[in-house]
Amino acid sequence: MKPPSFAYRDPATLEDALALLAANADARPLAGGQSLMPMLNFRLVHPPMIVDLNRISALAGIVIGADGVNIGAMTRQRDAERHAGLARDWALLMEALRHVGHIQTRSRGTVGGSLAHNDPAAELPAVMLALDAVMIVRSAVGTRKIAATDFFVSLLTTALKAGELLVSIHLPHPPRHAGFGFAEIARRHGDFALAAAAVVVSRGGNHARVVATGMGEGPRRILEAEAALVEGKFSDAAITAAAAAVSTAVEPVDDLHAPAWYRKKIAGVMAARACRDAITRMAGQTNE
Amino acid sequence: MNDERRTIRVTINGQVFERAVAPNLLLSDFIRHEAELTGTHVGCEHGVCGACTILYESQPARSCLMLAVQADGARLETIESLAKGDALHPLQTAFWEKHGLQCGYCTPGILMTMKAFLAETPNPSEAEIRVALSGNLCRCTGYQQIVEAVRHAAALLSAARVAP
Ligand code: FES
Numbered sequence A: 001m002k003p004p005s006f007a008y009r010d011p012a013t014l015e016d017a018l019a020l021l022a023a024n025a026d027a028r029p030l031a032g033g034q035s036l037m038p039m040l041n042f043r044l045v046h047p048p049m050i051v052d053l054n055r056i057s058a059l060a061g062i063v064i065g066a067d068g069v070n071i072g073a074m075t076r077q078r079d080a081e082r083h084a085g086l087a088r089d090w091a092l093l094m095e096a097l098r099h100v101g102h103i104q105t106r107s108r109g110t111v112g113g114s115l116a117h118n119d120p121a122a123e124l125p126a127v128m129l130a131l132d133a134v135m136i137v138r139s140a141v142g143t144r145k146i147a148a149t150d151f152f153v154s155l156l157t158t159a160l161k162a163g164e165l166l167v168s169i170h171l172p173h174p175p176r177h178a179g180f181g182f183a184e185i186a187r188r189h190g191d192f193a194l195a196a197a198a199v200v201v202s203r204g205g206n207h208a209r210v211v212a213t214g215m216g217e218g219p220r221r222i223l224e225a226e227a228a229l230v231e232g233k234f235s236d237a238a239i240t241a242a243a244a245a246v247s248t249a250v251e252p253v254d255d256l257h258a259p260a261w262y263r264k265k266i267a268g269v270m271a272a273r274a275c276r277d278a279i280t281r282m283a284g285q286t287n288e
Numbered sequence B: 001m002n003d004e005r006r007t008i009r010v011t012i013n014g015q016v017f018e019r020a021v022a023p024n025l026l027l028s029d030f031i032r033h034e035a036e037l038t039g040t041h042v043g044c045e046h047g048v049c050g051a052c053t054i055l056y057e058s059q060p061a062r063s064c065l066m067l068a069v070q071a072d073g074a075r076l077e078t079i080e081s082l083a084k085g086d087a088l089h090p091l092q093t094a095f096w097e098k099h100g101l102q103c104g105y106c107t108p109g110i111l112m113t114m115k116a117f118l119a120e121t122p123n124p125s126e127a128e129i130r131v132a133l134s135g136n137l138c139r140c141t142g143y144q145q146i147v148e149a150v151r152h153a154a155a156l157l158s159a160a161r162v163a164p
């Protein structure tokens, strides 16, 4: 199938892109195109104008500073996956990226594009919740900073308003000696998750993030599971309690890929695996 | 509704193609219908099968998920770039010798993906090969022979690198 016809603009600066979006309320920004292009090819969307962001070099790049890392929204997933500077504190992001589609889709697909699309089975939104990310959003009238917990609203819906663009993502440093885990089950490698879990823990920081995704409206922090880990001092019993809390909290529905009962069950299994990996990695970082 | 056209210049396999195109022309269709390089196949046209994979600035990408206008000024490689005259590329030799194809529909996309993969991972494990192949569907072979062929190609390529 072929895309419908549209007017095409490919501005070289963010300011020009924001001005185009402000003047054309129904225009769609085009990032890496790994979600929007299939939607166009299927004619699920008929935007009168496409504002292509791919020529705006200022929107891509990874800058690590004292307070964390800023990832430009147009950074290709493949570039983030290979960025050695992320390995120490944000290895969770690198690990999750390997589950995002395939080499061919990651070399075009962008970090920000996946977040702004917010597919309920996508990995990156879950990672953003687990890492306490802050989304930096610009429009022709100003800048907003939106915490990940407020950004991902529901199925394919974010807090972005018409005329706004996600321009970068800020990830703070995780607490000292943090460990992370990511576990996913999909029908084939690279497919969207049937269920997945992203976990960050730090004993010293009394810190736990447990995010389940692939079900219902999309990624969610499971606060009961986080509390179970911290209160149970990251013991085996705490992991079992956290996994049970995840299974109870998620709300999958039956679909052609798997029945709801199965997803509920494996959501707990994925959470347990991710918790175990996170706690093992944390324990390996006790010196210093 | 929009009859605007843009003149673009795209370098494919070292040759420049300059054409005036509509913005909604897919890059896959530009390659097949404008440049008349029909070795790049189109299976699904929504980013699932991988048949349309090309190298875009040396990176494997699905050409059905790009607009031709986005490739203005870019450098592309397609399956036609592999053989030099009658001399097959080691990847092609390996797929021939190990029966890595039957109907051949998926093959161009697989070879272009593997060209980039083996350049980055010259000695891949079987698990790495299977992950690297996960974005390409093959309806014929059951993949077993494709994995064998990629392993063989890796050996041929490293032999070619150490040869004087
Ligand atoms: S034709 Fe492009 S992925 Fe199938």
Ligand code: FES
Binding pocket: B100, B101, B102, B103, B104, B105, B106, B107, B137, B138, B139, B140, B141
């Ligand atoms: S050889 Fe027929 S689709 Fe792969």
